[in-house]
Amino acid sequence: MSKISKWFAVRAELASRKRTLLGIGSFLLPLLVWSIISYTPFIWHPKIQVEDPGGVDYFQVGMLVDKSVFQDEFTSMQAQKLALPRGEPANPIYLPAPHQVAKACYTAFTTAPEQKDLPWLHESLWHSIQVIFWGFVISSIVGVPLGILAGTYAALGRLSEPFVEFFRYLPAPAFGALAVAVLGIYDGPKIAIIVIGTFFQQVLIIANTTRKLDATIIEAALTLGTRRLQLLTRVVVPGIMPDLFRDLRILLGWAWTYLIVAELIGTSTGITWFITQQARYQHFDKVYAAIMIIGIIGFGTDLVLARLERHLFPWDRGLRRT
Amino acid sequence: MNREHNLPDYLQQSEVVRARFDSLKQREKILEVRHLGKRYTSTQGEVEALRDVSFSVHRREFVCVIGPSGCGKSTLIRILAGLENHNAGDVLLDGKPVAGPGYDRGMVFQGYSLFPWLTVKKNVMFGPEVNGRGRYEAERDALMWLDLVGLTKFADNYPHQLSGGMRQRVAIARALVNEPRILLMDEPFGALDAQTRVKMQTHLIDIWRNIDITMLFITHDLDEAIFLADRILVLKAHPGEVQELIEVPVPRPRTPAQFMSPEFRATKARLEELIHPAPLPETEEELAVKPHMIRFTNVADNVE
Numbered sequence: 234m235s236k237i238s239k240w241f242a243v244r245a246e247l248a249s250r251k252r253t254l255l256g257i258g259s260f261l262l263p264l265l266v267w268s269i270i271s272y273t274p275f276i277w278h279p280k281i282q283v284e285d286p287g288g289v290d291y292f293q294v295g296m297l298v299d300k301s302v303f304q305d306e307f308t309s310m311q312a313q314k315l316a317l318p319r320g321e322p323a324n325p326i327y328l329p330a331p332h333q334v335a336k337a338c339y340t341a342f343t344t345a346p347e348q349k350d351l352p353w354l355h356e357s358l359w360h361s362i363q364v365i366f367w368g369f370v371i372s373s374i375v376g377v378p379l380g381i382l383a384g385t386y387a388a389l390g391r392l393s394e395p396f397v398e399f400f401r402y403l404p405a406p407a408f409g410a411l412a413v414a415v416l417g418i419y420d421g422p423k424i425a426i427i428v429i430g431t432f433f434q435q436v437l438i439i440a441n442t443t444r445k446l447d448a449t450i451i452e453a454a455l456t457l458g459t460r461r462l463q464l465l466t467r468v469v470v471p472g473i474m475p476d477l478f479r480d481l482r483i484l485l486g487w488a489w490t491y492l493i494v495a496e497l498i499g500t501s502t503g504i505t506w507f508i509t510q511q512a513r514y515q516h517f518d519k520v521y522a523a524i525m526i527i528g529i530i531g532f533g534t535d536l537v538l539a540r541l542e543r544h545l546f547p548w549d550r551g552l553r554r555t
Numbered sequence: 556m557n558r559e560h561n562l563p564d565y566l567q568q569s570e571v572v573r574a575r576f577d578s579l580k581q582r583e584k585i586l587e588v589r590h591l592g593k594r595y596t597s598t599q600g601e602v603e604a605l606r607d608v609s610f611s612v613h614r615r616e617f618v619c620v621i622g623p624s625g626c627g628k629s630t631l632i633r634i635l636a637g638l639e640n641h642n643a644g645d646v647l648l649d650g651k652p653v654a655g656p657g658y659d660r661g662m663v664f665q666g667y668s669l670f671p672w673l674t675v676k677k678n679v680m681f682g683p684e685v686n687g688r689g690r691y692e693a694e695r696d697a698l699m700w701l702d703l704v705g706l707t708k709f710a711d712n713y714p715h716q717l718s719g720g721m722r723q724r725v726a727i728a729r730a731l732v733n734e735p736r737i738l739l740m741d742e743p744f745g746a747l748d749a750q751t752r753v754k755m756q757t758h759l760i761d762i763w764r765n766i767d768i769t770m771l772f773i774t775h776d777l778d779e780a781i782f783l784a785d786r787i788l789v790l791k792a793h794p795g796e797v798q799e800l801i802e803v804p805v806p807r808p809r810t811p812a813q814f815m816s817p818e819f820r821a822t823k824a825r826l827e828e829l830i831h832p833a834p835l836p837e838t839e840e841e842l843a844v845k846p847h848m849i850r851f852t853n854v855a856d857n858v859e
């Protein structure tokens with residue numbers, strides 16, 4: 234009882250070993266569920282994978298058929314006294330087992346594309362990363378300064394934020410056709426979608442973050458003789474830096490969610506193109522592999538940025554804890 | 556409240572004290588506040604925070620401001636610092652009206668106002684740097700002032716690594732490095748524990764004695780006010796008005812031993828009289844609260 238209540242103390246900090254354990258557990262748990270569904274024949278497995286067609290003329294080795302169809306053919310073969318088909322329970326093709334996906338994660342990179350001039354997986358990925366990168370950079374070049382200014386000067390905030398607030402509800406993909414008309418069919422419209430999806434949130438979030446800076450700090454700076462512009466560069470910007478960094482991390486995550494829609498616009502490219510291609514050939518293991526690689530890249534970037542944050546703002550950690 | 560009897564009149568000053576006040580009043584006036592008025596207009600209506608507040612502070616004088624909560628102490632000091640506008644009257648620093656904040660009036664806040672992203676040394680260097688002094692000069696001055704408040708060893712620490720008392724020391728050094736004409740302090744030791752507070756008070760007097768600085772110090776702690784001040788400005792609330800400007804008859808140099816001296820107790824009795832007047836008739840709201848005590852423990856189990 235006391236053991237259990239220790240793990241479930243309300244809002245108490247976890248010891249670092251527990252944190253690591255639980256963190257790993259959060260990944261193992263879904264993997265476990267997936268494994269159970271994949272490897273235990275009596276759970277779900279609505280299909281039969283044919284191993285020996287027997288007398289059924291349209292069955293082929295490796296073919297997936299519904300359990301009921303297989304049963305019907307089985308009984309009809311029995312009635313006709315023909316060779317019986319043999320098969321194993323299997324999951325549908327769209328749910329490959331973990332080991333198949335794991336293998337695909339590797340083979341997807343080593344398999345040449347179906348046609349010579351088509352990109353390899355790593356080329357598709359690199360293309361996607363570039364689209365995200367430029368979309369995010371372009372949005373940030375304007376959005377970060379605008380957000381800071383809007384949060385610092387009430388007049389600028391009032392002049393920009395109501396419209397931004399309105400625009401943020403317009404779904405970015407809705408501008409797809411427009412973006413193609415203006416920017417052509419290549420990367421231009423894709424980057425534009427990511428910019429539209431990121432920018433308006435960015436301005437609002439950063440303006441809010443800026444407003445949260447302790448007023449006493451600004452007043453202290455004023456009584457020390459700080460003048461207008463210095464106040465912005467020497468107090469506001471460094472003061473909000475860690476929170477700004479965290480905001481950008483979250484926004485970068487959101488940018489990834491716009492990627493898939495963006496890449497469908499104009500000529501399909503990047504990782505989205507790879508996924509649709511593989512789905513067309515029913516290589517679902519590769520589809521899952523590609524989706525997971527996106528996750529790994531996104532999550533990995535975030536981990537690296539979090540590490541960087543701790544390195545860049547050593548003064549912020551203690552502040553947060555006390 | 557038990558009023559103490561057999562105390563001397565707080566207006567009675569010994570020879571030495573009177574001589575000191577006479578010479579103090581010969582000094583030029585650093586700060587003059589004339590008929591200052593301030594009203595806030597908020598959604599709840601208008602609040603008259605200050606009405607017709609007048610007083611002046613001489614060079615190197617130590618003035619404390621005291622008053623009940625909400626009497627406008629912070630408002631007053633913020634107006635003096637230039638962080639807040641006033642609606643009526645004048646604030647003159649060296650005879651010139653103040654307009655907006657400036658480094659000629661240093662300020663120490665109650666809350667921690669250090670820049671958390673700068674080390675202790677960089678915090679102190681901030682003032683000289685934004686006022687256009689060279690980096691080298693700024694660093695030299697910063698180290699000197701850090702030495703004065705005894706924090707040389709912590710020069711490269713970040714504020715979050717310091718205790719409350721140390722942070723306020725840095726805040727004092729950061730304000731003084733600008734060599735302001737007057738140092739404004741708004742309950743700077745309010746958040747400190749009693750022991751640290753006494754240490755800080757002694758240290759502050761030490762600083763004040765040794766450098767050319769005039770002090771305006773807000774507190775709600777009567778002992779602190781008497782211990783530190785030459786004169787105490789007592790405000791009353793709603794609206795904030797000057798009640799009395801008391802000349803503290805406790806001779807200098809001050810020591811904690813004086814807390815029990817007759818002059819000290821007489822002054823304290825007077826302050827208490829001013830700040831906690833005879834209890835007013837209870838408000839309707841207070842009358843509505845009627846505790847009905849029920850015995851929940853064993854009748855024999857008494858604690859008193």
Ligand SMILES: Nc1ncnc2c1ncn2[C@@H]1O[C@H](COP(=O)(O)OP(=O)(O)OP(=O)(O)O)[C@@H](O)[C@H]1O
Nearest residue numbers: 595596597602604623624625626627628629630631
């Ligand atoms: N920004 C503001 N807007 C509206 N009213 C205000 C504002 N600041 C202060 N007041 C009001 O002005 C009065 C004086 O406030 P002030 O903070 O100066 O009092 P104080 O003496 O410093 O109080 P405390 O002892 O609690 O620090 C109070 O009634 C307060 O409610």
Ligand SMILES: [Mg+2]
Nearest residue numbers: 628629630741
């Ligand atoms: Mg106050």
